[in-house]
Amino acid sequence: MASIPPEFKVSIDSARCRKCGICVNNCSFGALEFGDDRVIPDDSKCVACYRCVSKCPDNAITITNYQWANRGNANWTPETTSNIQKQAEFGGILLSGMGNPRPHKIIWDHLLxxxxxxxxxxIDPLREPMxxxxxxxxxxxxxxxxxxxxxxxxxxxxxxxxxxLDVPVVFAAMSYGAVSLNAHKALAMAAKKSGTLMNTGEGGLHEDLYQYSDNIMVQVASGRFGVHNEYLNTCSMIEIKIGQGAKPGIGGHLPGEKVGEEISKTRMIPSGTDVLSPAPHHDIYSIEDLSQLIYALKEATNYEKPVGVKISAVHNVAAIASGVVRAGADVLTIDGYRGGSGASPMVIRDNVGIPIELALATVDQRLRDEGIRNRASILCAGSIRSSADIAKAVALGADAVVIGTAALIAMGCSVCQRCYTGNCAWGIATQKPELVKRLDPETAAQKLTNxxxxxxxxxxxxxxxxxxxxxxxxxxxxxxxxxYELDEKTLELLGIKSAGVGQ
Amino acid sequence: MKSSCYIPSGCSISAMMSESGKRIDGRAITKSIALMHDRSNGLGGGFAAYGIYPRYAEQYAFHMMFNSFEAKGVFENYLKDHFYIVHDEEIPTRPGAVYEEDTSGINIEYGMNPITESPVLWRYFVDVPGNRTQFVSESEYVFEKVMEINSKIEGAFVASSGKNMGIFKGLGYPEDIAAFYNLDEYKAYIWTAHGRFPTNTPGWWGGAHPFGLLDWSIVHNGEISSYGINKRYLEPFGYRMELKTDTEVVAYMFDLLVRRHNIPIKTAISALSAPFWKNIDKMPERERKIITAIRQVYGSALLNGPYSIVLGHSRGIVGFNDRIKLRPMTCARKDNMLYMSSEESAIREIEPNPDTVWSPKAGTPVIGELYEEVE
Incomplete structure (x- = not known):
């Protein structure tokens, strides 16, 4: 890959560096080495996860974007050309982690x-109940x-x-496998402390977490990994995953090297095998099949638990949502095009789906127009970044929101987008024991709770x-x-007036 | 029906009821609301009166406001298509009339703002043709027609549509509205009154209080900050919010919960002015189950924001406040009479020696019920 210039440049200030080696030990991507009595960086391996920067006792490390000479081409950008170079080299699909990073307009930021x-x-919330x-x-x-x-x-x-829910925020579906057991533990503990739910994702539920059943939403996805009777009954609700905002219409892939003994037991698959979640559920080829699965799960749990369905925000999301609710879903999760992922084909992540704000607004209105809004709660997912985003989502019609990336950031994630490598330096998106132990579940749970x-x-x-x-x-x-600064059609779809208009 | 600009501040309400069904003329309620002159600004006043049409007690009484005689013509054609008109007449008014009595209020100058202009005001006493109620109840039929008139007939507004009751309202100070409509000539066992100081919504004839639908009338001091969701909640049930003010959702909410969903009034109030979860969790089981379900199912019906409200209906009145009592309301009893008002002074103005006077707690309804037949 010599022809592909590095993305980042690591500079070590030798006047400050005490040569303690902490940075070298902490770099899980092999970008730092000792040699010649100094720390030698390999820029091409750096992912800018900042683990070394945050651990350096001397503040001796600086990571910058690798500066290309500006050829002044706005069409063939450095990113575009390097993507082509990578594919020319390897001939495969470009993968990425986290959500769509493109600089499209973020509608939340234009809502006031x-x-x-x-x-x-x-009303003063410090004096009056709220x-x-x-x-x-x-x-x-x-x-x-x-x-x-x-x-x-x-x-x-x-x-x-x-x-x-004591707070209208639940943790997003992130499977044990995509994230570490310590991350799962932290999410479960925080959900209990905060009076909300964590979502298992499609990787099953490790036995250590059964004690948190009241605060757990279990997921049933296309691979059905880890789904058994006890799993379905060790939760407060069930979610059927149809789609994910980061990769609508695409399945999942957990590489065999991540499948150790614990994951193998939890997912009920042989260790060391690649885990492929098919794109569709192989027993759901239409809405009536979905309805059958919803009611099969209700039967399995004696109608004691709500069964939800998660779909990604695609063009016809309002009609799909209406069908899902009529099929019997008690909770509808809509995941927007900025929603996160441990691994997603970049072309899908960056080009498929629609903004969650528009999807949420049109779904809520559609269900009201049909007089069925009462029949399902709406969870809004796909890059909720702050309490302001929550308030705006709720005002548009969400019952509660879902946070994945924000929860990971609270635990230490620096959004380097390399979750799919299994090298997460923060012990979150990895199964390597030496990395996993970097994440203390108690500390991470406290941060999530905070x-x-x-x-x-x-x-x-x-x-x-x-x-x-x-x-x-x-x-x-x-x-x-x-x-504010939204066009007429967007305002109409959101069902809101322009700033400056009174009642 | 001119619109006016927005000017900030509050409102006044007053209500009186004879629980034994004795009918009283409109002078007392006028005097009570006149005392609170300073709480309104001349951009709206009105009265609801129950028991005023004994001659047509079995007919739905439509009090109508028209922008023009043309609108009246369109409306009458519609009405003939859907109802039997038993009787109709112009609502008697005295343009230029002003309130001339004195109240014990100092520095109040009455009579400065006579009402000279008004929309065309007409009332119709109608029966529902029997063949129209094969598939819907009579009240549902009338409800649908009221919604249709208000949303579809340009320039025609239904001010009230109940039996043996009527709403008299307009642009002006409430005491001048009373003089304009000759309210001293009507006798009712329930009177509610409103003086308006419009702020966030325009002042116009149709937008004055009380709001009425079928048997219901609402007077409201305050603002419904949850209006947006209350409106969106009601729309799929067929309610059309056409009157440019937040108060109409209150009337429709009672109509939906009590008339259509059959919820007892007191329970309905626990949806509209809901107890806090911390108190619900401590309730005995039966009650906790009811109120928890009410809040789960009727969360979008919660009326939030500062208000005191008096609901009138043919069998009684209900007064209640918002959840943390951000607007005043005082109640009093004397013999068979129940009074509710924004200010105690406005009760003492017409009943100087009440048996009891109290200010109800936030969210706790005060209920007046007719226990004898109307005289």
Whole structure:
């Protein structure tokens, strides 16, 4: 690959470097070596994960973008040409990790939230109660009551199972295999502490995590790895994965070298074998097949757990969502085109799917137009980066949001996008024991909990400034959003007015 | 029906009910709301009165506002197609009339803002043809027609559509509205009144309070900050929000929950002004189950923001506040009379010696019920 220039340049300040070797030990990509009594960087191997930078006691390491001479070609950019060079060299599919990094307009950043002045007082969340509690699950259109012998009313309607969230944020599906057991443990512990859910992804559930069953959403995906009766009943809800925002229409691939004994047991596959999740479920070729699987899972769990379906945001997402809800899904997860992935073909990640903001808005409206919005909760996924994004997603109609990348960042991830290499220097997206042990589950869980607690405080401030004291008064309340620098059609699809327009 | 600009501040409400069904003329309620003159700004006032049409008690009374006689013509053709008109007449008014009585309020100058212009005001007493209710109930039929008139007939607005009741409202101070409509000549067992100080929505004749649909009337002081979702929640059920104000969702919410979903009024209030989860979790099981389900299923019906509201219907009145009581409301009883008002002074103005006076807690409804037949 000599013809491909490196992406990054590592500089060691020899005046500062004490030659302790910490950086060399920490680099899991082999980009740093000792030799000639100094640290010698191999720029071509550096992925800019910053592990060495953060561990260097002398602040002696600087990583910069490798500066190409600017040929002034906006069409044949360095990225485009180096991608061609890589494929010319190897002839395969370009892989990447994390979500779509392209500089497309981020709609969240063009949505502005309202606040109260004068006639409707804002509310101080430090003095008044402020509620974020959310229930996921199918709701009936109305409730019925009967009078008992004492003349008191009693609830006659039996509700379908509901899952309580103390904060409207759940952790995204990230499988044991894609991430380490320590990462899974941290997510489960944090979900318990924060009163929310972690999602197993399609890699099954390690026995060590059975104790967190109340805070676990188990996933059933196209490979059915790790799916057995006990798995389905060790959770508070089930999710059928149809699609993922980072790779709509594409299956998954866990290389055999990652499949050690524990993963082999958890996924119920021989160790050392490549794990291929097919693109479609081989028993789902139409909506009625999906419905059968939904009800098969409900039967298997005695109708005690909500069964959700996750789809990626594609062009016709509103109609698909309507079908999924009518097929019996209790929770609908929509994953936008910026959604993350451990490994995805770059061409799919960067070119397939639509922004989650538009998908969410059109799905919510479609379900309302059909009078079936009550029948399923909506989870919004695909690059939720802050409490502001959550508030905006909820205002567009989401019941709660899903965070994957943000959760990884809280645990230490630096978004180097090399999850698929298995060399994660932070012990998150790796199965190498020496790397996995770098992630302390307790510490990581605390960081995740801190993040959700910080976001909860911020959400309460936003609600207070809106003059409401419960999140359901923001949910679907698009009147409290305005669009800035968005075109007419986008505003129309989002169902919001332009900034500057009053009521 | 002119629109006006937005000017910030509050509102006043007052209500009185004879639980024994005694009918009282409109002078007392007018005096009560007139005392709170400073809480409104002349951009809207109105009254709801129950028991005023004993002669046509079995007919739906449509109080109509028209922008023009042309709109009236279009409406009447529509009405003839869908109802039997038993009687119709212009609503008697006195253009230029002003409130002339004194109240004990100091520095209030009455009579400065006579109402000289108004839309065409007409009332129709109608029956629903029997063959129209094979597949829907009578009330559902009337509801559908009211929604259709308000959304489809340009320049025609239904101010009220219940039986033996009517809403009198317009652009002006409430006491002048009372004089304009000759309310001293009507006798009702329930009166509710509103003085408006519009802020976030324009002041116009159709937008004044009370809001009515079928039997329901609403007077409201405050603002519904959750309006956006309340409106979106109601739309799939066939409600059309046409009146450019947040208050109409309150009337429709009662209509949906109580009339169509059959939820007892008190339980419906726990959806609209819901208890906090921390209190629900401590409730005894039966109650906890009910309120938890109510909040799970009717979360989008929660009315959030500052308000005090009085709901009127043919069998009684219900007064309630927002969840943390961001707007005032005081209640009082004297013999068979129940009073509710933004200010205690406005009750004492018409009942100087009440038996009891209290300010209800946030979210706790005060309920007045008719226990005898209307006289």
């Amino acid at each position: 939230i309202d606040a109260c002045q004068v006639t409707n007082p804002s 509620e974020l509690r959310t229930y996921l699950g199918k709701k009936p259109d109305n409730l019925e009551f009967v009078e008992n012998k004492e003349g008191e009313i009693e609830l006659a309607t039996e509700l379908q199972p509901q899952v309580k 993040l959700l607690s910080g976001w909860s405080f911020e959400l309460k401030e936003i609600l207070g400034s809106l003059g409401v004291n419960s999140i359901e008064s923001l949910r679907g309340n698009r009147e409290r959003l305005r669009g």
